[in-house]
Amino acid sequence: MIKIDGLVKSYGELEVLKGIDYEVKEKEVICIIGASGSGKSTLLRCINLLEEITDGAIYIENVKVNDPKTNINDIRKDVGMVFQQFNLFPHMNVLDNITIAPRKIRHMDPKEAEELAHELLAKVGLGDKANNYPEQLSGGQMQRVAIARALAMKPKVMLFDEPTSALDPEMVKEVLDVMKDLAKEGMTMVVVTHEMGFAREVADRVLFIDGGFLVEEGTPEELFGHPQNERTKAFLGKIL
């Protein structure tokens, strides 16, 4: 579904990703772990081209993302993204936050879009917040709205960029629970996270990134239980 082929990303002289190859299959949940600055968020942001790709290629359903002929907006319609800082639109209420993209981009009928939004809000447990504004919500609620907003485009893949890192500890679970439900429904997900418990429980495969390289990957049992690489061992030793 997502094929990453020799991906290199540099900012001027600084090379952040130094050649990554990986393939995400449909309905897989992939967790990417690694230290801060290891390039894991950059890798995620390259998938929907929020970061320009320096070298190599990414294919989503066999369409090359960084081909100049590809219309990136068409790709992004099918790739949902959830950010660490939520990035809800503060000037719109929850309902408009969710419906604006389906209405403007998918040209969905406003009524239909609203019904979809109510459905998604019920799903993330915020059925009563449709008319609230983002500033009236807690962090956990905002992140759940952000997930609903991404889902409203009916994406084929969901990207999560440290979705719980900006949350107070007591709100982490409500967001992770929504993500777990999503995984159970068979959504293809790529999650950059520091939540090892979530990775262990939900991920099909876990990727450890360090220094711009994909150092090790495997099932959660393999990676957390029997890490092979010294750097993986050192990293897990520090956090577990």
Place this chain on the structure above:
Amino acid sequence: MEVVIIEFFESIRFDILWNYRSLFIHGIWITLGLTVVGYTCGIILGLLFGLGKMSNKKWIHYPSRWYIDFFRGTPLLVQILLIHIAVIPTIFGQSLGFFVSGALALSLNCGAYTAEIIRAGIQSLDKGQMEAARSLGMPHNMAMKHIILPQALRRMVPPLGNELIALLKDSSLVTVIAATDILYAAKIVQGATFRVWEPYILAAIMYLFLTYIVTKIVAYVEKRFSTSYVPSKRPKIFSLSRTFTGGR
């Protein structure tokens, strides 16, 4: 000393100005007209060139930058004279009158300042807003229109209000091309009556009165836009009771 002061005040006679009242009233309309036209066109120009200066395309970026640099870097007085005496007669073969020249100069000048206000307002927004909109599949212009500008406009309200007040006062410079604004009326009266104090004091009072009204309007609008995104938390624009009782 005391005698001199008393004599001075006794010599001030505002009643002479009554004969020239139509000149001053006409001046108010000219000043207001130039300000309104200059400000409206200035905001449109500012939006175009402010967005232009942020463009990645060099053929849009550089002309926008040159325009802004020129009109912010040269005195408005010079711009007015240049447009009235050189630019317009050269293009049209004759002068199109002080109002066209004055409004054009004020628009172009206001546009340059507004462009920077708009650019700063947009760039002060968190980068994540644009990223979130783009990640949903919105093209750049659509994200600008629906996500970025509505938020940025709010942040631009206070500096845009300042710009309006500044423009109202700067419009007095058009008096050099014989535009019949408030200041010009004062000059005419000075020439006709040989009185120096009364006409200029009246002109000052008129400008003060106009800027006072504009300041009040700006303050209301600012209050309305600078508080909350939640409609029910916003003060109403013309709720007098709030101002008199000191707010919420």
